[in-house]
Structures are given as C-alpha cells and as structure tokens.
Amino acid sequence: MSQRRRELVATSAHRKTTSPYELAQVVHDVGRRAGLDAVGIASAEPLSEARRLLHERKAQGLHAGMRFTYKNPDRSTDPQAALAGARSVVVGALRYSRADPVASGDGPTGRVARYAWGDRYAPLRVALHQIADALNHGGFRTLVLADDNSIVDRAIAHRAGIGWFGRNANLLLPGQGSWFVLGSVLTTAPLPSASAPVADACGTCRACEPACPTGAIVAPGVIDAGRCLAWLVQAPGVIPRQFREALGDRVYGCDDCQEVCPPNRIHDRREPPSPPDEGDVATVDLLEWLELSDAELMARHGRWYIAERDPRHLRRNAIVALGNVGRADDPRVVEALRGAVRSSDALLRSHGVWALGRLGLGALVPAHDDDPTVAEEIGLVRAEMNLPAG
Ligand code: B12
Ligand code: SF4
Ligand code: SF4
Incomplete structure (x- = not known):
C-alpha cells in the first residue's frame, strides 16, 4: 500500500429529482464506463462482523503490530465516522493483473507483487471520483476512499455483493478471481444496496x-x-x-x-x-x-x-x-x-x-x-x- 489519501468532494446545491433506483443505475453506468470491472452498492451501517474480527485478531496478536484498519477498529468499520450522514457506499473494483514482462538485465533480481507493479489506485480513484461527481450532481455529499484505512475494503465490498471471501482472505469476484484493488464512494444518497452477498465459491478447493x-x-x-x-x-x-x-x-x-x-x-x-x-x-x-x-x-x-x-x-x-x-x-x-x-x-x-x-x-x-x-x-x-x- 502507498500513502493514505482521501478527498472530500464538494456538495452540490441542487438536488435532482431522480429515484434511488435510477441513481443506482447511473452509478453503475458511470463506474463501468470509467473502467471499473465491478461496481456494487452497500448500506452504510457499521460493519459489525469486521469490527469484531479486528478486535479479536488484535487480541490474538494476529495483526503483528500493524496499524492500518487495526489502529481504530471502531472507526474503520463505521462509514458514518468518515462521512457524517453517509447512507450508502458504492464500491468499485479495478483489475491489476498484467502479463509477466520480459526479463531484462543480467544481475540478480528481486520480485515485486503484482498489485505494486504500477499505481492502480490512481485510475481507481479517477473512476470513483466520476461516480462521486454524478452523486454530487444529484445533490448528495460524497467521500472517495481508495488505499485508505477509514474502511475495511473487503468487508464493505462483500456487503456490496461484489465477491466472496476466499480461504486466502482475498475477495474474489465471480468468474474473475481476486487480482483487484478495491475502493469506495461514501455518500449521503439512499441507494438500494445489494440484496444478498455473493455465495462462497471456494467449494472443496484448498489450494x-x-x-x-x-x-x-x-x-x-x-x-x-x-x-x-x-x-x-x-x-x-x-x-x-x-x-x-x-x-x-x-x-x-x-x-x-x-x-x-x-x-x-x-x-x-x-x-x-x-x-x-x-x-x-x-x-x-x-x-x-x-x-x-x-x-x-x-x-x-x-x-x-x-x-x-x-x-x-x-x-x-x-x-x-x-x-x-x-x-x-x-x-x-x-x-x-x-x-x-x-x-x-x-x-x-x-x-x-x-x-x-x-x-x-x-x-x-x-x-x-x-x-x-x-x-x-x-x-x-x-x-x-x-x-x-x-
Ligand atoms: C492490513 C492489510 C494487509 C495486511 C494484512 C492482510 C489481512 N488479511 O488482514 C498485509 C500487509 C499482510 C496485507 C497483504 C495483502 N494485501 Co492488503 N490490506 C490490508 C488493509 C489495509 C486492511 C485489511 C484488514 O482490515 N484486515 C482485517 C481483517 C479482519 O480482514 P481480512 O483479513 O481482510 O479478512 C476478511 C475475510 O477473510 C473475511 N473473513 C474473516 N474470517 C473469515 C473466515 C472464513 C472462513 C472466510 C472464508 C472469510 C473470513 O472477513 C474479513 C473482512 O471482514 C486493506 C485495505 C483496507 N483499507 O481494507 C488491504 C487489502 C485487503 N489488501 C489488498 C491486497 C491486494 C493485498 C495483497 C494481495 C498484496 C500482496 N500481493 O502482497 C496481500 C494479500 C495477503 C492476504 N492473503 O490477505 C487488497 C485486497 C483486494 C482483494 N481483492 O481482496 C486490499 C483491500 C487493498 C485494496 N484497497 O485493494 N494486507
Ligand atoms: S480455496 Fe481455492 S478458490 Fe478459494 S481462495 Fe484458496 S485457492 Fe482460491
Ligand atoms: S498469506 Fe498469501 S501473501 Fe501472505 S505469505 Fe502466504 S502466500 Fe504470501
């Protein structure tokens, strides 16, 4: 992960008379057109299971001193702590896997994990800001969070119906796998959220x-x-x-x-x-x-x-x-x-x-x-x- 960034997008003065369902459709369309591989919507209620897990893993020492979302579990699992009045969270996923490059140089080399080859958070943020702009245009307040510790990304993405939790802890998108970075737009808009989480599809795999x-x-x-x-x-x-x-x-x-x-x-x-x-x-x-x-x-x-x-x-x-x-x-x-x-x-x-x-x-x-x-x-x-x- 690179450095923490967050941006509050200004409130627009004029609320348009669009129904929550129409607005949700706009959000999906804008996100997909902006290049996101998946878009989902979750309610902004606290992520109580993730909060419990953060406290539990901290108590068990499984966080090994990490701060990130563990620093303040009560905040990182409450969208409303980041954006007062938040009612919904739009979650976006952006694929980061790329084909292996041709090896170059003759010295010993060190390997970098795929998510860090380039800055995939930059295009993710651009896409999320386009969604935020559409919501602002409807008169709602928004906050874009990508590569930030204000929210447990996998938990909110799971609630938004984007994917299931793999046994390796990663969030997997149906038919697409896990090579994705995740980000969110918190908003005061009351959008219809995913009706059910994606069912576990690891099945009998233990690989x-x-x-x-x-x-x-x-x-x-x-x-x-x-x-x-x-x-x-x-x-x-x-x-x-x-x-x-x-x-x-x-x-x-x-x-x-x-x-x-x-x-x-x-x-x-x-x-x-x-x-x-x-x-x-x-x-x-x-x-x-x-x-x-x-x-x-x-x-x-x-x-x-x-x-x-x-x-x-x-x-x-x-x-x-x-x-x-x-x-x-x-x-x-x-x-x-x-x-x-x-x-x-x-x-x-x-x-x-x-x-x-x-x-x-x-x-x-x-x-x-x-x-x-x-x-x-x-x-x-x-x-x-x-x-x-x-
Ligand atoms: C801290 C952190 C780490 C830590 C700890 C990882 C961990 N698993 O906790 C370290 C540095 C090790 C790490 C590594 C990686 N990370 Co990281 N990391 C984070 C960060 C900042 C917080 C994660 C967190 O809060 N974990 C808390 C615990 C409670 O949640 P969890 O471990 O994610 O577990 C979830 C599920 O497993 C599930 N769960 C819990 N119990 C059970 C039980 C069962 C049976 C099942 C199936 C599921 C399940 O619930 C949890 C969520 O509520 C997030 C960004 C963010 N703001 O959320 C990125 C994030 C999770 N990381 C990400 C990435 C890409 C990685 C790496 C792949 C990078 C790499 N190649 O090196 C690895 C993957 C390691 C792994 N197998 O998880 C992505 C994941 C995208 C995705 N598709 O899932 C995130 C979301 C960043 C982003 N915005 O894109 N990461
Ligand atoms: S159990 Fe299999 S499908 Fe599930 S995350 Fe692990 S390797 Fe992937
Ligand atoms: S959990 Fe995944 S990322 Fe962490 S050491 Fe094992 S294989 Fe590597």
Whole structure:
C-alpha cells in the first residue's frame, strides 16, 4: 500500500429529482464506463462482523503490530465516522493483473507483487471520483476512499455483493478471481444496496493454504500477519530469521496464495492479461538497488508502503533476497554483501551477515560487532558454519 489519501468532494446545491433506483443505475453506468470491472452498492451501517474480527485478531496478536484498519477498529468499520450522514457506499473494483514482462538485465533480481507493479489506485480513484461527481450532481455529499484505512475494503465490498471471501482472505469476484484493488464512494444518497452477498465459491478447493510459503493462512480466511511475507517486507526492523529463506527473491508483496488460485488461473487462461503498463516495475535489479541513494529509492518507489518512510527497509529486503538468489561466485554479489556488513546501519549489517552465511560465505563475516543484534547474527552464522566463535 502507498500513502493514505482521501478527498472530500464538494456538495452540490441542487438536488435532482431522480429515484434511488435510477441513481443506482447511473452509478453503475458511470463506474463501468470509467473502467471499473465491478461496481456494487452497500448500506452504510457499521460493519459489525469486521469490527469484531479486528478486535479479536488484535487480541490474538494476529495483526503483528500493524496499524492500518487495526489502529481504530471502531472507526474503520463505521462509514458514518468518515462521512457524517453517509447512507450508502458504492464500491468499485479495478483489475491489476498484467502479463509477466520480459526479463531484462543480467544481475540478480528481486520480485515485486503484482498489485505494486504500477499505481492502480490512481485510475481507481479517477473512476470513483466520476461516480462521486454524478452523486454530487444529484445533490448528495460524497467521500472517495481508495488505499485508505477509514474502511475495511473487503468487508464493505462483500456487503456490496461484489465477491466472496476466499480461504486466502482475498475477495474474489465471480468468474474473475481476486487480482483487484478495491475502493469506495461514501455518500449521503439512499441507494438500494445489494440484496444478498455473493455465495462462497471456494467449494472443496484448498489450494492456497499449502501454497503459502510460511503457513500464514492459519485458518480459512484468517491471516497471521506476523507470518505473512506481504507484511514482513513492509514491517519495520529485523525480518525474523525463520522467514528469510521463504522470502526468496521477493522485495515487495507476495502473490503465492493468489497465483495458485483456480479462479485466477481459469480467468487468465480465458482472457490473457494485457501487457504491463508503461513504467510498471515487476522486478528490480538488486545490486543497483543497493547502490541507490535514499532520494533515488524514494523517487522510484515512494508510493509503496515503506516502514517509517525509510528506504533502509527496502535495502534490508534486497539484502535478504540477494542471500537467497545471488550467486556466491559472482564478485558483484560478494562486494554488495561486503558493503552491507560494513554499513553504518546495524539493520543492514545483521541482514548482510545472514546473507553471507546463506551463500556459504561465512569466512567474510566479521568476527565482532558492537551491536547486540548483529553480534547475535554473527554468532549464529559462525555456529551454523562450524566456524570458531569470534
Ligand atoms: C492490513 C492489510 C494487509 C495486511 C494484512 C492482510 C489481512 N488479511 O488482514 C498485509 C500487509 C499482510 C496485507 C497483504 C495483502 N494485501 Co492488503 N490490506 C490490508 C488493509 C489495509 C486492511 C485489511 C484488514 O482490515 N484486515 C482485517 C481483517 C479482519 O480482514 P481480512 O483479513 O481482510 O479478512 C476478511 C475475510 O477473510 C473475511 N473473513 C474473516 N474470517 C473469515 C473466515 C472464513 C472462513 C472466510 C472464508 C472469510 C473470513 O472477513 C474479513 C473482512 O471482514 C486493506 C485495505 C483496507 N483499507 O481494507 C488491504 C487489502 C485487503 N489488501 C489488498 C491486497 C491486494 C493485498 C495483497 C494481495 C498484496 C500482496 N500481493 O502482497 C496481500 C494479500 C495477503 C492476504 N492473503 O490477505 C487488497 C485486497 C483486494 C482483494 N481483492 O481482496 C486490499 C483491500 C487493498 C485494496 N484497497 O485493494 N494486507
Ligand atoms: S501473501 Fe504470501 S505469505 Fe501472505 S498469506 Fe498469501 S502466500 Fe502466504
Ligand atoms: S485457492 Fe481455492 S480455496 Fe484458496 S481462495 Fe482460491 S478458490 Fe478459494
């Protein structure tokens, strides 16, 4: 996720005499013409089940310290807290999957999850604003929310009859799968909402559960964020050691539980995804990444959710990926990791020590470090490689 944005669209003075059903039709038409793949309408009553789940998962520690919608569950599940007088929520979904790009470059690369290849929230917002304009024209107030924590998007989309909750927690659209970003227009308009939610269509499928590299799907529809790679690459601080190998070449996001999902596969076979958009970033050159300045990294990837807005977390991810996919006989990889263990930043040093150990280059690991986390990592790597303690 990138940075939070919200916009209040001005109230129009003149309310047109259009029935709620006609207005709902206008909303659907405008949304589809604006490029949305699905449009649904929900009532703006509090999302009491999602609220219960947020509190429950927080109490169980499954949120792993995430803030987002967990920061204030009572607000993020109440549309009226975001827009006083809200009566309906129009939900839009926009497909983000694109065909795999042709690989380029000869260095080790890091993988970016599909939702982050390009900014799909920008066209989503444009489409949602067109819906908002139509409602404003009818004299109603609106608030566009996309990539925002003021509402639990999947829960409101489910209520709007757009899709069902998969066992991997994603919202799947019937016949279309889950490669969608979601956004909403909160409005004071009393629109007719979906008559019934979409029925579960996972059926007997269980494909996503064993496909998760870290066992983060702890129960159907329940993700332990502390194990989910998508969170671990965004979280501040040290990536827990037991998940570093599973991270593989990922530097941002994780798609495994969606890649294996039959509705996604069937859809992509029937309608092959369009080519990547201009500027889409599906992979990054890990060695180049480690050379970039803070400003350059943020200029390239600043719209991503980066812990503390500090690009050191991207470098940390790149170092782990380099440990997983770099080659020990590639002098550029060795030099990059030597640079990491010489860094003034203990976070990078400790992951650099791990990466050297992972590549069997324990002999290059320094004997000592004043920082306790780095010193502990050095001790572990030396023990794993049967090297004498420093
Ligand atoms: C926090 C967050 C994360 C966290 C935690 C994810 C999580 N599952 O909680 C992390 C960083 C790990 C994450 C990862 C991803 N995220 Co995210 N994330 C969010 C965010 C900000 C809040 C989600 C939230 O409130 N969760 C709270 C819990 C209670 O809800 P839930 O886990 O979504 O569970 C729902 C269902 O599973 C269902 N449910 C609950 N119990 C049960 C039981 C059964 C049996 C079943 C079937 C269902 C079910 O109810 C819940 C909703 O009420 C939303 C944006 C937003 N404002 O809503 C995006 C959002 C959910 N993320 C999104 C995306 C794209 C992703 C990733 C695919 C990105 C990636 N490739 O790396 C992964 C997918 C990981 C996964 N399998 O869920 C999209 C999802 C679109 C979709 N089609 O579903 C959203 C909606 C952003 C957006 N606006 O488009 N995300
Ligand atoms: S995003 Fe990756 S780590 Fe998270 S639940 Fe899905 S497969 Fe597991
Ligand atoms: S992989 Fe199967 S069980 Fe998992 S979400 Fe997709 S259809 Fe449902």
